[in-house]
Amino acid sequence: MVHVSVIGCGHMGGALVRGLSAANHRVTACDVDESALEDLSGVADGTTTDLEAAASAPIVVLAVGPDIAGEVLAGLGLDPDQTVVSVAAGVSTSVLESTTDAAVVRMMPNLAAEYGEMAAAVTPEPTGDVAAVLADLGTVVTIEEDQMDLATAINGSGPAFVFYLIGAMQQAGIEGGLDSDDAAALAAQTFKGAAEIALQSDESVDELIDAVATEGGTTIEGMEVLWDSDVEDVLGEAVTAAEERSAEITAEVGEE
Template sequence: MGSALIKGLHRSGNHTVIACDLDPDALESVADYVDRTTSEVSEAVTDADVVVVAVKPDIVGAVLSDLDLSPKQTLLSIAAGVPTDYVEARTDANVVRVMPNLAAETGDMAAAVTGDDIPEEVRQLLDAVGEFAEIDEAQMDIATAVNGSGPAFVFYLIQAMAEAGVEGGLEESDAETLAAQTFKGAAETVLRSDRSTEELIDAVCSPNGTTIEGMEVLWDSNADADVAAAVRAAEERSAELAAEFGDENDA
């Protein structure tokens, strides 16, 4: 996720980015997309307006213990399942929690963000790599499932459509292009249109046409329930992770 964010910010060209990691391979992988790399935490964060913590949840505490931030700085946490109050208890910085997704790399990110004070610098950063919604902390588990885990669910559906195309005689690369671009175009239509998704479905379905025949199969299936179940499972896991950090705060 951190790498995707770095590459997206590089594409925008409007931010000075310093990458910090103890793993030289990780730094090498993003070296072409940042102003400089370092393994020294103090060098990376001393003059930064926004410090992004993009690590696995189980090492967040260790990373925070190495950060000496001031109240004038903002710490942007993108560690899945780590509650804002856990981070706030371990830093003097203003804490903003965000759940982005991998599409930040291409400037098409969907992100959920929460915090008592979301500064303009953070809004500009997120705007540079996609769209974001400001939500309450209590909604972060479901947001994590919808937009954080969601790309994998969409990849699965793209794969299913592409495989159907291949079975029908399309070349694999052509089927994947058509399926992926169809998802991209449909998503843009939803974002730009004032019509509901139900209305958009009706707009594509001509009476006695091809689309309505396919939709009848979907309407008669459990596809919507299965997708909802996948989202709920991801939400429940996010809540479990958050509970573990809550228990640590109470200890």
């Protein structure tokens, strides 16, 4: 069990608090807005609006907005033997390092951290207790700093894109006569199961499609529609749009 403070308890910070607590870590949840802590009082080991009180943990997760990340981090007065894990989108490692004496790990997680199923990109590679704590939240991939905007688009924004696709499949089921709850369960579980196969299998995505889309069957008919559409291009454009916005935020923070 490691003591971790999470500063900033919005959607992402709250998900990290819940995931870390479920993994049996000692978690202090901190936010200057008391209302953000209401749902976490029975989850975290402690809640506080006092930044100084939250700054004593060996691992401090900074989950505040990019516009105030540097200011908040500078005010914490962390020591070299502490590590700050920043999830502030667009705030570079160099900017973070210029405002603290603590070791810095920059991370782009997603909301699935709440269930121990997050996909996260980090830089630089975490070690020791930090690596172990993050692994308890899901899959962690180490990337280069200049790849972080792309990772922000893929695994940070990606869940929303997947939710959109799940919703589209659910709606198709409803329009075909399925009960709404039944359609939702079938669509969501299908995505979950397919993702697990993709993670566990040594086969490529194309090979996995071929395994389902047998000649003369039902799946191949649906795949023909997808192959003839521009859905792949549209998804690529969605990722690019999110990546470009992340780069804009990075530039804006760097100019401040």
